[in-house]
Amino acid sequence: MGRYVARRLLQMIPVFFGTTLLIFLMVYSLPGDPVAGLFGDKGTDPATLARLRHEYGLDQPILEQYIRYMGDILLKFDFGTQIRSGREITEVIGDAFPVTLRLALLAFLIELVLGLGLGVVAGLNAGRLADNLVLIFTLLIISVPVFVLGFIVRMVFSDQLGWIAPNVSNEELWSELLAPAIVLGALSLAYVARLTRTSMAENLRADYVRTAVAKGLPKSRVYGVHLMRNSMIPVVTFLGTDIGALMGGAVVTEGLFNVKGVGGLIYDSIVRREGMTVVGVVTVLVLVYLVASLLVDLLYAVLDPRIRYA
Template identity: 30%
Template sequence: MCPRRWTRTTIARPGCRSDRPAQVRSVSRVLRQLVTIPLLALGVALVAYVLIDALPGDPARVVAGAGADAGNVEAVREQLGLDKPAAQRLLEYLGGLFRGDLGTSFQTGRPVLTELLAVFPTTVQLAVVAEVVALTAGLLIGALAALRGGRFASNALMTGSAVAVSLPMFALALLLQLVFAQWLGWLPPSGSGGILSAAIVLPAVTCAIPSAGFVARFARASIAGHLDDEHVRTAVAKGVRPATVGRRHVLRVSYGPLISVAAADLSRLLGGVAIVEVIFSWPGAGKYAYDALVHRDLPALQGALLAITIVVLLTNQFAEIAYRLVDPRIGAHDD
């Protein structure tokens, strides 16, 4: 048995995982998880291919058009390769993946990878802007509820956060679009643009409101959990101003867990932003996947799902790396 904890009399035993420094164990764990990402992506690609290929509807008829006769539909089916056996198409798809080829879009005739590289940056822009807004608002609300607010103010802020978390994304998007675009006319109801464009405001706020509520609740719990720490009580006893105590002694030690929460929320936004992109006609990967589903563009839909999955997995992994850099004690718990 390897010793669980070190003492002065502990004798190092060859082969024990506990003999390695915490940093080495942490790096080893991260590398193991990075190796599993391609395997997970391959599994997702297989499942997505089988499920998408089983979708009802005939892609050849959609591409040929509603007025096409049976001969034209059959010619299109042969052109798209849909006349081949399912097993052969699956093997060709997997072979293309290993070559970095996601296939060719049925609708545009362009490589799916090229189209995804064109639309994915807009999704990342939307998710990053929404996450920045959510973190700013959530940290402010959580800190106020934990440090400054009385019982009534704290309960009111946390109730508002709970309501924000529970709001359905599609309903919130439609409500904001109705109020600020249709009734007040302050913002465009849809469109595209960069980070500084007015078109990004409504979709970013829609994504940010539930995330801000989640961050606020977590921030309040994290900050409140450190208010009774010894160094905090010592600072208060020395007469340090409450604002300084909160900023230097409480907020600083609460950043570590918040990094993992923010990264996990960012991956959630990247994976679930499709409905917002569709409602606001934001030309990102989510809308690209939705349009591919509507038009039965199987290669485009499969490529979009695979790309989103890989980005979410990488985001989660980078979050863990950042968390370990902020708090090296995490590596001490790796087996």
């Protein structure tokens, strides 16, 4: 196991640098000049622009900028400074990430509990009424765009029923994050339910399940130990990759509910051409993806005893 973890950690190094380099090149290929944007329509003299570009290192070749940027991150944990506000990017990320982390955690718990619950019910009753209802419900969620679902939740539960506040306050209470978490995790919930249902229904017909039933094992052990463990492998794979997606893909949801998190930070940084901020946020998200992928691989051996790591 230790050798496998070490090998996976070594494999993460080229993935990390390759992904961050790609994001760096994409961000800095966007049109516009962040330094010129500081002065708006008024503009300024070329000497001042050249001085500021040199101060922020924007006059260097793109690869040299990337090497210097990654060196500052790895050696000094310095993500740079925002051009417009002058704030340290680590401070900006530190303000946004805890909010999105709580939102993503709540959405993850919702999709985990409801998605697995609906999937298990549908899988154990494949072809019956409960199965058909779950399939119709999840298909409806998948068919509705996220921004439409968000507007429906706000209109029904805020404007008409008054159960929730229309916007999340600056305190970002857990109760205020419940509505955006439902919107954020709805699509993943539907996929988890369908994936669980398919895996459960397939394994329910497997030989080892019929053998366990023939041996007289109680249904609670057959379903809870044998069937669930083998059926969870594809679901765990999806959930592991979805953690990073929940944190980085909340732009629409955070905008609808006025959540000051990573999604809004990425959107504002792209609009303002704050390339350093975008790359800094994405770098942290890449690390989240890599760690989640490693944990998923290690969980395979726990779920399926046939899997062993040399």
